Amino acid sequence: MENKNPAKFSHLLQVQPEDIDMMGHVNNVVYLRWVQEVATAHWNYAAPDNLKSRYLWVVLRHEIDYLRPAFLTDQIQGFTWVGAHQGAKFDRFVTLYRAGSDQLLAQAKTTWCLLDAATMRPKRIDPDILAIL
Template identity: 40%
Template sequence: MYAFENFITVTPEDLDELNHVNNVRYVQWVQDVAKQHWQNDASKAVLENYFWVMLNHYIEYKNPAVLGDTLKLKTYISDYKAATCTRVVEISHNDLLVAKSQTTWCLMSAQTKRPARITKEITDLFA
């Protein structure tokens, strides 16, 4: 299983009134790292022919993140079914799990704007 990683540092704009990272920010980061993974590994032709939409999203918060924390966002695909995949994102700070998400994404055809079966070419990007 191939995992893509990125690092971010918590800024004042990421915080809620308790001075912890706001829940909405985690959802944004999950979406951002998924997009980065896709754009980093997919060919220009694949990027022109397909895009992903989020179908459902589950996130579990384990530990708070605060101002100045450097967070590792690690993402990988755990399962494929026809036109959908399950993407996991683990957010950690100093090897302590901060949050973990599971999101179901649907592959869409750029031409038809309808679901498209995930091909071997696409699954190989994440193997």
Template identity: 35%
Template sequence: MSERQDLATAGQRQSVPHLFPVTATPADVDGRGQVGTAAFLQWVQEAVLDHWRTVAPAEAVAAHLWVALSHEITFHRAGMLGDDLCAVLRFERVQGARAFYHAAITRGDVTLAEVRSVWCCIDAQYLRPARLARDIVDRFFAEQ
């Protein structure tokens, strides 16, 4: 089986969820008194980058950057100032230089929003898209 097929197969495995706690601050709240869309997207970005730094080896972290290509957000409930929330992040799959994530922003057992996002891995030296090695991708599906 080729490495490309291996990476596609890896995406069919269930990744270990990455939990990223956040608290809604005054800067996160819009004019309606609810957490604004930008805050949800910022939390997902922080969670993805935290996940990368937590799981990937230090040399891979130093050699790669991540750029968000797209986010699709679905709101279920409003978040409010002071809410203790958690971004529950799942790494879904890799396709070429792209990584696909699903995040649920939760308050306890209640899901406030779900975000599907696509990220591009960038070589930090050449600033071009870069594929991740299979052994690095496999780390996202291993028990931590």
């Protein structure tokens, strides 16, 4: 799943006290939130305002592998890139590392669907959108 392409988007996250569960590490559901935060940060960074106002994204499927725990003092470096697309859908990959290390904490593959913001119906992913991702 991992892509060593240096062009992938990177986003820094900070573990918060409320992210810690009764076992003393970041709760698994927080990793999923981070996956979505990294994807959203990428769209907000890459898309011009006219595209952000015309389109919305919804998640159709998440697959996530939890590999190592994160702790309160950790910063997390998230990386994302997009994979194959078909019609209104594409796969997005996210890896979450302990910042400043090679320690992969989690990796995810998420299927997203593009929606027309006015109609809330699926919209084929056009080349202008693919070009920015």
